[in-house]
Each structure stands twice: as structure tokens, then as C-alpha cells.
Amino acid sequence: MRRLEEQILTEKYRRIEGKLTFSVRLAELSVAPGEAAEGAFTIFASQEEIPAQGYVLTKDERMECKTEWFNGVQEKIVYRFCADGLQEGDSLQGQFLIVSDYGEYTLPWKVTVRREAAAGIAGKVSTLAGFTELARTDCKTAVQFFYSKPFAEICKKEGEKTWLLYRGLSAGYYNSSNVETFLEENGCKQALTFTAAKPEIQVKDVQETVREELQILKNGWGPVSLKVQTEDDFLFLEKNRIGEDDFLGNLCRLPVYISEEKLHDGKNFGTVTVSWSRGSFLVGVTATRRKTGLSAETEKKSRQKKYTIRLTELYLRLRAKQIDLADWQEKVRECVEELAVLDRKSIVPKLFSAQLLLTENKTEEAGWMLKQLRPMLEGESPAVVSYYLYLTTLYDKREEYVKRAAARVEEIYTRYPEEWRIAWLMLFLSHEINRSTYRKWQFLQEQFQKGCVSPLLYQEAVLLLNADPALLTGLDPIVRRVLVYGARKGLLNENLCGQAAELACREKYFEPVLFEILERSWEKKQSPAILQAICSLLIKGNKCEQKWHVWYERGVENKLRVTRLYEYYLLSTDLSRDVEPPKSVLLYFAYQCNLDWEYAAWLYSCVERCKTKDPELYITYKPELDHFLLDCLNKGRINRHLSWLYRENLPALALDKTQGETITSLLGSTEVVLNRKECRKLIVVHRRLKGEETYWLQDGKVCVSVYDPEDLLFTEDEEQNRRLVTVDRKELLSFQDAVSAWGMEALREWGTESIAFLLEAEKRKLSELDQIAVWTKLCTNRQLEDVYGQELRCRLAVWLSEQEKNKELNAFLRTVSKEQIAEKDRLCMARLMILHGFYDKAYEWLAGQCFCKLEPAELMRLCSRLLAKESHLEEKRLMLLCAQAALNGKYDDRILQYLADAYEGSCSELEVLLQAAKNFEIDIWKINRKLLVQLLFTGQDVTERMDLLRDYISAGGSPELEEAFLYRCAYANVILKQPIHRYMVQMILRLCRWGAKVSRLCKIAALQYYAKNKGMLEEKNRGQVAKIIRELFEENCLLPVLQQFADLVPEVWEILDKTFVVYEGEPEKQLVLNYRRVEGELAEAQYHEMELPCVCDGIYAAGFILFPGERLQYYITVSERPEKILENGMLLAQEEAAEAMQGRYAWLYEMAQAQLLQEDLSAQKERTQNYLYTAFCAKRLFGMLK
Incomplete structure (x- = not known):
């Protein structure tokens, strides 16, 4: 201000017609968070010969003008902005006030806090859409950027859901699959899938190693990581891992090699599995190999084998009485004929034909055929010879012949004991074997021990046991094979099934074969003995899976007396079903229950539901139930059954503080059931808590803590790939249920240290006392997520203010720090601090804030108290706060006096403050002087501001400023x-x-x-x-x-006869007047030059004597530039001056005017006489003395 006064007082004023312009319409600056940056703009003066002078002001304490004073036609103004406390993406706006001798101007400015660019990305990505495009074009860079702090800030600004999703998927290090999940869940892209171009690869007539292609189609975009594998020996893969580089466009061609050496004849079937983190598909491979030159022989053997098997099956069915004889004969004949055609030289089909004739009672034909075949036995196998002998016994049934034939077969068997076919014939020929069933059973066991697996002997053994079940004395491996064969074929009769069940009960270990025998036996005959054997066997095998529950349930229904039957009944129960078990089960566990806690909880919940239906049973269970619940509570256990039992039973018990704290810690417990077998862990990301919680899945089920519907659940596999869980959640112990059971007072007492209780209670409408206790405790908890914690503290402060809880609010405001409140809420907190007397703290919190968002009355209160304490008087912030309040109509004498003494602003602002100061009758001398100086400096009209001058003079103002x-x-x-x-x-x-x-x-x-x-x-x-x-x-x-x-000064008469040329221009210039006289149509040929004197500041004047009819033609130039004409014109004689004059000039003027007007000669004669007389008198009376 002192410089302005000096400028005004030392220089003569000149009006500046031009204006200032600026190099920019908006001064923009980009600054990094927490740093300072400088910018500049240029001021241009429109009058090149008149430099602009002045200074620049701003009303933001962060903005500082480095150029204090400017003076020139083109001046650069440097400014500096400090971004302390600002976040990436913040934007601030304001105005520069330019006070100059060209007037007052405003130039808006805008500062943007730029986002820090991640390494390698150079700040190109600032939105989620930009990140999606980056992921599409450069996946590797996108994955790196995903795990950076700048991208975390982007997610915060995208919204709470996106931020939670990012928190859950950004765990770990550089997992591209999790990045894909993030984009998919945000709707930025479709899931990347893969399919096979051909579902099957078929190769015929493989003669050597063959190379085929597995074509994989990619649908969508994203990181590619495929695993390719096969378990077939004849298939070989070129690589087991496929990445992005293996795809050409959307197609990958993977070589698959088929090894001819490892193929068997005919068709070979294999599969190739292609899998990725989101799915898999199978491609079938069929390779066919044929041996050259052996095809006909192979085909013949294959058909012979086929019809031989067919004949065996028909015989077994006939022996099992599953087909009648006529049907059997017809089908056997077809098979025998085919075999005869395939090998016309073979004796075997002919023997089959002979036996068929015997079954048809065509004995003579059969006998004739057998006689014809006898010479053909030479060179045949012992089994064929034995079969022939067996057929002859059917033809010749004489006892002595039968004995000779049987002896011959026994002799052959002695030489070939491993030949099971001969042994099978022995069953029908040997008298020794058929002497008793026991001997026959021993003979069959001997065959099985030798390795015989023929169904013919197995069926004979089954039929033998059916006839005499007492033969079954144990369940050794041979017996099991026999029984399982009979069970599968449906050959076991009721007595044999009973015997097998009795023996099975004696077994010490579970055997799947035994269970299959018993299960098939049960299907045939639902006998309690068989059921008991099944239950006993399952219990010995510790079979607790739900698929076995049906057997235990049948055992309970049949009231079987099997050890631990009731325990296994519960252990195999589906705990998700709320079914009422039989009363016998409930009575069994009434006095002692050693079940695992989950099954015990299910059992006790069933008892609880029967409380009204069977009160005596409930009373019996009650002591054990209470003991069980307290034990589970002490161990922190909960599931849906326990939560209900807790609510129904624990309120009646006296809980200690530790148990009560456990109750509050279980609030928000939620049961989650998943079907993903590959997932081992469940991750919970809480909206209101830091970090995440990890739970291990057991049988796809787990109980987790969920405090908000917005909390997100993720599954995680062994490779740390995470997937968002969208299954239904079932809340086990809600806050409302807990309040109904135990009451809010008890919960508040227990839950002071429980984050679960505090988070659940915070969402509810509580009493004032409870609300204060909960919010206050929660605000000090370090587990809170930063954003939520900041939001909650602000809500607490506002709520305490609304409820007029001044004591609690003062305690909170006294301890809260700036970092604990979000930037956007700090202004609100500062408002509360002002209202409750924390003026110095509020003043500190207002650093860098937009004061215009505060009410003027609040600003007035703050500023007045700070001024009263004489705090921060020299700081720019206090001045700006006072001005913001006062210019919006809120002030007191302290604020006005402070502003009147030191405020710098526009003239309009100073006038507002001056008027307010006058009304308060405070000292206005300084502000009045300041306003006068600024009005004069900026060239504003002051002719109507005499009031300012009066006030200034009355207060003892300086004469220099008064003169200016x-x-x-x-x-x-x-x-x-x-x-x-x-x-x-x-x-x-x-x-x-x-x-x-x-x-x-x-x-x-x-x-x-x-x-x-x-x-x-x-x-x-x-x-x-x-x-x-x-x-x-x-x-x-x-x-x-x-x-x-x-008339007032006689000296004036000297100039009354003069007509003046007056020019107003810039002072201190030497001007030249060029003139000539013009009378009528005649004008002087040459212009006369003379210096035009400057009689006053910028006023130039020269006088000439002109008579009527005379004119003075002139033009004015500058001596340095005579070619530039400043003004030109024609000057006439002054009539007004002539009329006022008396004397000779007046007579001459009138005479000239009369002549010009051609008036009467008598009048002109009179004026001439007067002039001559006056001239004579003057000469005589006032002449010079000699």
C-alpha cells in the first residue's frame, strides 16, 4: 500500500484509455500430492507507450504470488501453490485479483492434484475403463499396475463395491487370474473360455506314430494359462502348458502324437483334458490298428470266441432255470451251426450237435454221430476226449460202461489236474465226488484254489451251497468270490443269504465284497438278519458318510440290537435336514452323549423342538444339554443348531463375563455351504474392517463372521486363485435375536471389547446411552478400515451435537486428530469445534479448506475469539477467514477493526468493510486511506466520492493525499x-x-x-x-x-481581444502550432510555425487577435514527428469576448462586423468617429512623457 501512495503522489495522473489482457483465460496448474509447484501467466498492457503497474492478490492461503509488483508493458507473474493435505484427483479453484493503474481485473485459476503414474504406464490409466483397455492390449503391464497404489486409489473412487472387490482380489502377488475375476465381476469383460474345434480325433489304420492336431478355440480376451494332460499310454503331448504365445489369433494348434507300438488291435480309446482356472473340456481320441495278413484268421477266432461265450451263457441260464429247454435248444442250435460253418474240420461243433440231439431225445441219431466222430479223436485235446466220453455216457447208460468212462475221465484228470473243463465233467461222472455234498464242495474249492475262474464252476458251487447252506462255514476269499458271483447273478436263495449274513456278522473288518453280497441279498429278501449283518459290517468299517445313513435308519426302524448303531445313525445323518429322529434314538442318548459337538448339537436341537410334545424327555436331557451348551460356548463354537440352542437355553443360565464376551463375539456368524470341491479356503473381506479373514472349508461348509450384507466372500484354491462367492448366506446369531434373548444392557456390558458386537450395534437404532458407548468404543478400535473409521468418527461427532451431548462431544473433539477424519469431513468437524470453543484447533483444521462452505456466523465466532486472544494475527489464513465472514455480513468490532487495519482486496470489498466500520464507529482512517489510494491508483472515478475525502480529512489525513x-x-x-x-x-x-x-x-x-x-x-x-x-x-x-x-481582475482585459487555440494531450511534449489567416476566400500561402506552450498539465494554449470575417486555420504536430498531426481545425473570432469588452478593440470589432454584414453607413460612421476620438484621447492622455 505504501508503494501505491508513493506512486500516486510522485507521478502526475494521466488517464489510460487501454486495458490489460492476459496470456491465459484460466491459469491452470498440475501439482503432485503433498508437493509445491509454480506456474506463471503474462500481463499485457494495450498501450505500448504506457507500462502497466500494480500487484496481484489471491484469497487462498495455499496460493502465493511470487511477483510482488509488476511494472511494464509485458510482465510475467509467477505464482506458487502448495498441495499439502490434498489427495490425488482433488481440484481447487479461485481467482487472482490484479490491482493496476489500468484498473482492477480478476483472472480465475484452477489447480488439479495429479495422479501419480505407475512405473511404465506414465499416467495413462486414470479410470477403470482405461485399465480395461490396458488389460486387453498389454496384460502383463495391467497385472503389474493392478497391484500398485495408484490403481488402488482408482478403485476407491469407483465406489465401495469396486474397492471391496479389489481388496479381496489384490491379495498375493501378480495373479493374472484374480485380475480377470476383478474385471469380470465389475462387468468390464466377459469370462475367457476355451472350446475344442473338434470334439473328437479319429485316426484309422495306424501303421506308425501319427501326428494329429488338437485345435483349441479362445473365446474372449485375457491372460491364457491352460493345462493339457492325458492318462493314456499311446498318446503323447508336445507340451503340457499353453500360454498366450501359443495362440495365433483365437486358435491354438497343439500337436498330439499317437504311438503305434502301444496300440492294441482294433479300436483304442483315449482322452485329452484341457483345463484352466475356470473350467475344462475333454477331447476324445479313437485310434484303430489292423495287422496286415492276419485279418481273416483274427476275424474267425473272434467269431468263434463270441459263439462259445454265447453257448456258455445259455448253459448257465439253463442250469439256473432262467430259460426253458425248448428256447435253449433253439438258440444253442444257431450257435452250433455258426461254429460248424467257421471250422468244418473241428470236432467240437459236432460234439455240441450230438449233445443237442441227446437233449432232444434223438438218441439214435446222437449215437450214430458219436460213432462217426470216434476216429476223429486222434490228436484232440484231453478236454475234448473227456467231453466225448461224457457224451457217450448220456447215450449208453449202462452202469458198467458209465463206470469205465468215468474211470477213463478220472485217469485223464489225474494226468491234467489243471484242466478245469475236465474237472467240470468230473462233477457229473465221478461217483466219488458225488458221494456227498461236502466232497463235491471240497472238489470245487480245489479248482478255485488252482486259479479256476470259470462261471460254469462258480455256478455249480452256488447251486451246491443253495442246496446245502451248512457247507458255508466261513467267508474266505474263495467263498466270497462264489457268493458275489451268485449275488450278482441273483442265484442266492434265502437260506444261503441267511447263512452268509450270519457269517458276515463274525467278520472283524469291512469288505466291499461282503457288503455287495449282503446288499444284493437284501434286495432279494429284506431279512432282519441280513440288515443286522449290513449294519454291523458298516460300523466295523466306520462308515459315517450320508450314503450309508439309509442302512442305519433301517436298522433303527427294525429295532436291531447292534452295538453303536444309534451313534452311527447320527454320524451319518444329513445335519442340514431338520427331521425328527425316532424316539428310541432320543432315549438312547438321554443320559450320555459322546458324539462330536456338531452331531450332538443337531440331536439337542431335535430334543428342543420336542420340548412341548414330550416334556419328560426334555427334562431328562436338560442337565446334559446345559452342560453341553456351556462347554461349546467356552470353546467359541457355533452353527445353526447351536445358535438356536443358545438363544433358547443360555438366557436362563448365569453366564460369567468371559462367556458373555463369547456371546457377543459370535454375533454376525454366518453359515456358508459350497459345492466347489477344489476350494480349500474361504476368504471374507469386511466393508468396515481392515484386512481379511481366512477360514478352512470342511466338507464344503464353514461358519464365518459377516457383519454387513456388502461384505464379500471369496474361495481360494491351491494356486491362490480367488472366486467371488454368491451363494445364499444364513445368519446364525443376529443382533436382534441376541438383544431379545439377553437384553441390551447385558450385551453392552459384555461387548465393550468385541468388534462383532460393536459393528452389529452400530447399524441399529439404540438408546442414547448405548449409542454413545458403542460409537465411542468403536471409534478407537484399530481394526476399522480407514475410510469407514473416518466416516464413523464424523457421524459420531454430528450425532453428539444433534443430541446436545456436549460433555461427550467435547471429550471427543479434544482427542480427535486430523488424520482420523476424512478430508471431505474436516470442514464439518471444524464447524463443531467452533461451536464448542475449540478455536485454535478449528483454526488449524481449516488450513487449506474452502472457507466459503462455512456459515458466516461460524466464521465470525471463530475469528472474533482468535482476535480476542491475539492469536495468529500475522497469518494470512486469519485475514481470509475474517474477510469471508465480514463480506458476507457477519462481523463484530474486533473483526472490522482487524480488517480495517490490514485487509487488502478490491475496491468494492474495501467499500463494504468501510461502511460496516462506520456503522460500528471504529477507527476507519487506515481503510479509508487504503480505499482512497486504491481508487486513485486504479483510475476509478472519484468525483462522487467526496464522502471519503471528508472522512479522511476529518481524521487528520495527510495533505499530500488530499492534493492527489x-x-x-x-x-x-x-x-x-x-x-x-x-x-x-x-x-x-x-x-x-x-x-x-x-x-x-x-x-x-x-x-x-x-x-x-x-x-x-x-x-x-x-x-x-x-x-x-x-x-x-x-x-x-x-x-x-x-x-x-x-470585472474581478483588471489584468484580464489584456486578453479579452484574444481567441485561443486550446489542445489537451500528454504533458511534457513539445508541440508545434502551424497556422495561417484566412479572410473570405483568401488565405495566406504559407503556414506559420510557433511553439504551442503548455500552460498546465497536458493543456496547451495560444491566443490570437481575430476580427469578424477573419479565420485561423491550424494544425498541431509534435516537434519530433512533424508528419503526425495531432489536431487540426478552423478558429473564428470570439463574439462573447467582444461583447464583454470596451474600448478601441470593441469599436474596431463592431466596425468590421458591420462592414461584413453590410449595415447602414451612418451607423458605421458613428463607430468610426468613436474609435478615432478614443484613440486621440488615449494618445494625448496616456502618451509617453518625453
């Missing part, structure tokens, strides 16, 4: 032709009377005022006006206005 103000008003009057205030004229006369230094321009302005208002010239001022005129005469300052005062 008067000079500015005089300039407006004389140069700009604006009216002048009478008070100003009086001030000029008063200063002249006091002998003060008064400029010529002020004197001229006073004379012009009285020249127009002669009636306003008071007698007391006439002498002073005359003095001013004489001083101007002495200073050779001759102007037309002086001619109006000829």
Missing part, C-alpha cells in the same frame, strides 16, 4: 469535462488560502466552476479567486476561462 484526490477531481472536470463537486472547489480555495501547494489544474477547475456559476461566488471568496487569476497570469497560464473574470 483534488487533482484527480480537477482532471475529471477540466480534461474529461465531468462536473465538479462544490465541496471540492471549496477545498481548493481553502488550501490556497492556507498557502498550501495547489496545482494549476485544481485552480483552473475552480475558475471553471465559478465561470459557469457566477452566482455561487461568495464575497468572501472573491479575493481568493482574484488571487488565483493573478497567479495564473504571473505563471503565463492564459486560458479562455480567465476572460470570464475581467
Whole structure:
């Protein structure tokens, strides 16, 4: 301000017609968080010959103008902004105020806190859409950027759901699958899938190793990681892992090799499995191999084998009485005929035909055929010879022949004991074997021990056991094979099944074969003995899976007396089903229950549901039930059955503090059931808590803590790939249920340290006492997620204020730190601090904030208290706060006095503050002086601001500033032709009377005022006006206005005969007047030159004597540039001045005018006589003495 005063007082004012322009319309600056940055803009003055002077102000404490003063036609203004406390993406706006001699201007500015670019990305990604495009074009870079802090900030700004999703999927290190999941769950892309171009690869007639292609189609975009594998020996893969580089476009061609050496004849079937983190598919491979030159023989053997098997099956069915004889004969005949055609030389089909004839009672034909076949036995196998002998016994049934044939077969068997076919024939021929069933059973066991697996012997063994079940004394491996064969074929009769069940009960271990035998036996005959054997066997095998429950349930229903049957009944129960078990089960566990806690909880929940139906049973269970519940509670266990039992039973028990704390810690427990077998862990990301919680899945089920519907659940596999879980959740122990069971008072007492209780209670509408306790405790918990914790603290403060809990609010405001409140809420907290007397703390919190968002009354309260304590008086922030309040109509005497003494702003703002200060009757001298100086400096019109001058003078203002103000008003009057205030004229006369230094321009302005208002010239001022005129005469300052005062100052008569050329321009320039006289149509040939004198600041004047009819043609130039004409015109004689004059000039003027007007000659003669007489008298009376 001092510099402005010096500028005004040391320089003569000149009006500047131009204006300032700026290099930018908006001063923009980008700054990094927490750093400072500089920017600049340029000021241009439109008048090249008149440099602009002034300074720049701003109303933001973060913004600082480094250029304190500018002076020039083109000046660079440097500014600096400090971004302490601002976050990435923040944006602030404000204005620069430019105070200059060209006037006042405002230039808006905008500062943006830029986002820090991640390494390698150079700040190109600032939105989720940009990240999606980056992931599509450069997956590797996108994965790296995903795990960076800048991308975390992007997710925060995208919304709470996106931020939670990012928190859950950004665990670990550089997992591209999790990045894919993030994009898919946000709807940025479709899931990447893969399919096979061909579902099956078929290769025929493989002669050597063959190379085929497995074509994989990619649908979508994203990181590719495929696993390819096969378990077939004849298939070989070129690689087991496929990545992005293996795809050409959307197609990957993977070589698959088929090894001919490892193929068997015919069709070979294999599969190739292609899997990725989201799915898999199978591609079938069929390879066919044929041996050259052996195809016909192979086909023949294959058909012979086929019909032989067919004959065996038909025989077995006949022996099992599953087919009648006629049907059997017809089908056997077809098979025998085919076999005969395949090998016409073979004796075997002919023997089959002979046996068929015997079954048809065609004995003679059969006998004839057997006789014809006898020579063909030479060279045949022992089995064929034995079979022939067996057929002859069917033809010749004489006892002695049968004995000889049997003896012959026994002899052959002795030589070939491993031949099971002969042994099978022995069953029908040997008298020794058929002597008893026991001997026959022993013979069959011997065959099985030798490795015989023929169904013919197995069936004979089954039929034998059916006939005599007592033969079954144990369940050794041979017996099991026999029984399982009979069970599968449905051959076991009821007695044999019973015997097998009895023996099975004696077994010590579970055997799948035994269970299959018993299960098939049960299907045939639902006997309690068989059921008991099944249950006993399952219990011995510790079979607790739900698929076995049906057997235990049948055992309970049949009231079987099997050890631990009831325990296994419960252990195999589906705990998700709320079914009522039989009463026998409930009675069994009434006095002692050693079950695992989950099954015991299910059992006790069933008892609880039967409480009204069977109260005696409930009373019996009650002691054990209470003991069980307290034990589970102490161990922190919970599931859906326990939660219900807790609510129904624990409120009646006296719980200690530890148990009560456990109750509160279980609030929000939620049961989750999944079907993903590959997942081992479940991750919970809480909206309101830091970090994440990890739970291990057991049988796809787990109990987790979920405190908000927005909390997200993720599964994680062995490779740390995570998937979002969207299954239904079942809340086990809700807050409302707990309040209903135990009451809020008890829960509040127990839950002071429980994060589960505090989070659940925070969402509810509680009593004032409970609300304060819960929110206050929660706000100090370090587990809270930062954003939520900041939000909660602000909500607590606002709620305490609304409820008028001043004591609690004061305690909170006293301890809360700036970092605990979000940036967007700090202004709200500062408002509360102001209202509750924390003025210094509120002042600190307002650093860098937008004050306009606070109510003016709040700002007034803050500023007034700080001023009263004389705190922060020298800081810019306090000045801005006071100005914000006062300019919006809220102030007191302290604020106004502070602003009146030191505030710098625009003239309009200073006027508002000045008027308010006047109303409060405080000292306004400084602000008045400041406003006067700024008005004068910026070239604003001050002719109507006499009130400012009066106030300034009345307060003892300096005469220098008073003179500058008067000079500015005089300039407006004389140069700009604006009216002048009478008070100003009086001030000029008063200063002249006091002998003060008064400029010529002020004197001229006073004379012009009285020249127009002669009636306003008071007698007391006439002498002073005359003095001013004489001083101007002495200073050779001759102007037309002086001619109006000829009656007051005689010296004026000297210039009454003159007509003046007056030019108003820039002072301190040497001007040249070029003129010539013009009379009628005649004009002087040459222009005369003369220096045009400057009689006053920028006023140039010269007088000429002109008579009517005479004109003065002129133009004005600058001596340095004569070619530039500043003004030109034609000057006529002044009629007004002539009329006011008396004497010879007046007579001459009238004579010239009369002649010009061609008036009457008599009148001209009279004027001529008067002129001559006057000239004679003057010469005689006033001549020079010799």
C-alpha cells in the first residue's frame, strides 16, 4: 500500500484509455500430492507507450504470488501453490485479483492434484475403463499396475463395491487370474473360455506314430494359462502348458502324437483334458490298428470266441432255470451251426450237435454221430476226449460202461489236474465226488484254489451251497468270490443269504465284497438278519458318510440290537435336514452323549423342538444339554443348531463375563455351504474392517463372521486363485435375536471389547446411552478400515451435537486428530469445534479448506475469539477467514477493526468493510486511506466520492493525499469535462488560502466552476479567486476561462481581444502550432510555425487577435514527428469576448462586423468617429512623457 501512495503522489495522473489482457483465460496448474509447484501467466498492457503497474492478490492461503509488483508493458507473474493435505484427483479453484493503474481485473485459476503414474504406464490409466483397455492390449503391464497404489486409489473412487472387490482380489502377488475375476465381476469383460474345434480325433489304420492336431478355440480376451494332460499310454503331448504365445489369433494348434507300438488291435480309446482356472473340456481320441495278413484268421477266432461265450451263457441260464429247454435248444442250435460253418474240420461243433440231439431225445441219431466222430479223436485235446466220453455216457447208460468212462475221465484228470473243463465233467461222472455234498464242495474249492475262474464252476458251487447252506462255514476269499458271483447273478436263495449274513456278522473288518453280497441279498429278501449283518459290517468299517445313513435308519426302524448303531445313525445323518429322529434314538442318548459337538448339537436341537410334545424327555436331557451348551460356548463354537440352542437355553443360565464376551463375539456368524470341491479356503473381506479373514472349508461348509450384507466372500484354491462367492448366506446369531434373548444392557456390558458386537450395534437404532458407548468404543478400535473409521468418527461427532451431548462431544473433539477424519469431513468437524470453543484447533483444521462452505456466523465466532486472544494475527489464513465472514455480513468490532487495519482486496470489498466500520464507529482512517489510494491508483472515478475525502480529512489525513484526490477531481472536470463537486472547489480555495501547494489544474477547475456559476461566488471568496487569476497570469497560464473574470481582475482585459487555440494531450511534449489567416476566400500561402506552450498539465494554449470575417486555420504536430498531426481545425473570432469588452478593440470589432454584414453607413460612421476620438484621447492622455 505504501508503494501505491508513493506512486500516486510522485507521478502526475494521466488517464489510460487501454486495458490489460492476459496470456491465459484460466491459469491452470498440475501439482503432485503433498508437493509445491509454480506456474506463471503474462500481463499485457494495450498501450505500448504506457507500462502497466500494480500487484496481484489471491484469497487462498495455499496460493502465493511470487511477483510482488509488476511494472511494464509485458510482465510475467509467477505464482506458487502448495498441495499439502490434498489427495490425488482433488481440484481447487479461485481467482487472482490484479490491482493496476489500468484498473482492477480478476483472472480465475484452477489447480488439479495429479495422479501419480505407475512405473511404465506414465499416467495413462486414470479410470477403470482405461485399465480395461490396458488389460486387453498389454496384460502383463495391467497385472503389474493392478497391484500398485495408484490403481488402488482408482478403485476407491469407483465406489465401495469396486474397492471391496479389489481388496479381496489384490491379495498375493501378480495373479493374472484374480485380475480377470476383478474385471469380470465389475462387468468390464466377459469370462475367457476355451472350446475344442473338434470334439473328437479319429485316426484309422495306424501303421506308425501319427501326428494329429488338437485345435483349441479362445473365446474372449485375457491372460491364457491352460493345462493339457492325458492318462493314456499311446498318446503323447508336445507340451503340457499353453500360454498366450501359443495362440495365433483365437486358435491354438497343439500337436498330439499317437504311438503305434502301444496300440492294441482294433479300436483304442483315449482322452485329452484341457483345463484352466475356470473350467475344462475333454477331447476324445479313437485310434484303430489292423495287422496286415492276419485279418481273416483274427476275424474267425473272434467269431468263434463270441459263439462259445454265447453257448456258455445259455448253459448257465439253463442250469439256473432262467430259460426253458425248448428256447435253449433253439438258440444253442444257431450257435452250433455258426461254429460248424467257421471250422468244418473241428470236432467240437459236432460234439455240441450230438449233445443237442441227446437233449432232444434223438438218441439214435446222437449215437450214430458219436460213432462217426470216434476216429476223429486222434490228436484232440484231453478236454475234448473227456467231453466225448461224457457224451457217450448220456447215450449208453449202462452202469458198467458209465463206470469205465468215468474211470477213463478220472485217469485223464489225474494226468491234467489243471484242466478245469475236465474237472467240470468230473462233477457229473465221478461217483466219488458225488458221494456227498461236502466232497463235491471240497472238489470245487480245489479248482478255485488252482486259479479256476470259470462261471460254469462258480455256478455249480452256488447251486451246491443253495442246496446245502451248512457247507458255508466261513467267508474266505474263495467263498466270497462264489457268493458275489451268485449275488450278482441273483442265484442266492434265502437260506444261503441267511447263512452268509450270519457269517458276515463274525467278520472283524469291512469288505466291499461282503457288503455287495449282503446288499444284493437284501434286495432279494429284506431279512432282519441280513440288515443286522449290513449294519454291523458298516460300523466295523466306520462308515459315517450320508450314503450309508439309509442302512442305519433301517436298522433303527427294525429295532436291531447292534452295538453303536444309534451313534452311527447320527454320524451319518444329513445335519442340514431338520427331521425328527425316532424316539428310541432320543432315549438312547438321554443320559450320555459322546458324539462330536456338531452331531450332538443337531440331536439337542431335535430334543428342543420336542420340548412341548414330550416334556419328560426334555427334562431328562436338560442337565446334559446345559452342560453341553456351556462347554461349546467356552470353546467359541457355533452353527445353526447351536445358535438356536443358545438363544433358547443360555438366557436362563448365569453366564460369567468371559462367556458373555463369547456371546457377543459370535454375533454376525454366518453359515456358508459350497459345492466347489477344489476350494480349500474361504476368504471374507469386511466393508468396515481392515484386512481379511481366512477360514478352512470342511466338507464344503464353514461358519464365518459377516457383519454387513456388502461384505464379500471369496474361495481360494491351491494356486491362490480367488472366486467371488454368491451363494445364499444364513445368519446364525443376529443382533436382534441376541438383544431379545439377553437384553441390551447385558450385551453392552459384555461387548465393550468385541468388534462383532460393536459393528452389529452400530447399524441399529439404540438408546442414547448405548449409542454413545458403542460409537465411542468403536471409534478407537484399530481394526476399522480407514475410510469407514473416518466416516464413523464424523457421524459420531454430528450425532453428539444433534443430541446436545456436549460433555461427550467435547471429550471427543479434544482427542480427535486430523488424520482420523476424512478430508471431505474436516470442514464439518471444524464447524463443531467452533461451536464448542475449540478455536485454535478449528483454526488449524481449516488450513487449506474452502472457507466459503462455512456459515458466516461460524466464521465470525471463530475469528472474533482468535482476535480476542491475539492469536495468529500475522497469518494470512486469519485475514481470509475474517474477510469471508465480514463480506458476507457477519462481523463484530474486533473483526472490522482487524480488517480495517490490514485487509487488502478490491475496491468494492474495501467499500463494504468501510461502511460496516462506520456503522460500528471504529477507527476507519487506515481503510479509508487504503480505499482512497486504491481508487486513485486504479483510475476509478472519484468525483462522487467526496464522502471519503471528508472522512479522511476529518481524521487528520495527510495533505499530500488530499492534493492527489483534488487533482484527480480537477482532471475529471477540466480534461474529461465531468462536473465538479462544490465541496471540492471549496477545498481548493481553502488550501490556497492556507498557502498550501495547489496545482494549476485544481485552480483552473475552480475558475471553471465559478465561470459557469457566477452566482455561487461568495464575497468572501472573491479575493481568493482574484488571487488565483493573478497567479495564473504571473505563471503565463492564459486560458479562455480567465476572460470570464475581467470585472474581478483588471489584468484580464489584456486578453479579452484574444481567441485561443486550446489542445489537451500528454504533458511534457513539445508541440508545434502551424497556422495561417484566412479572410473570405483568401488565405495566406504559407503556414506559420510557433511553439504551442503548455500552460498546465497536458493543456496547451495560444491566443490570437481575430476580427469578424477573419479565420485561423491550424494544425498541431509534435516537434519530433512533424508528419503526425495531432489536431487540426478552423478558429473564428470570439463574439462573447467582444461583447464583454470596451474600448478601441470593441469599436474596431463592431466596425468590421458591420462592414461584413453590410449595415447602414451612418451607423458605421458613428463607430468610426468613436474609435478615432478614443484613440486621440488615449494618445494625448496616456502618451509617453518625453
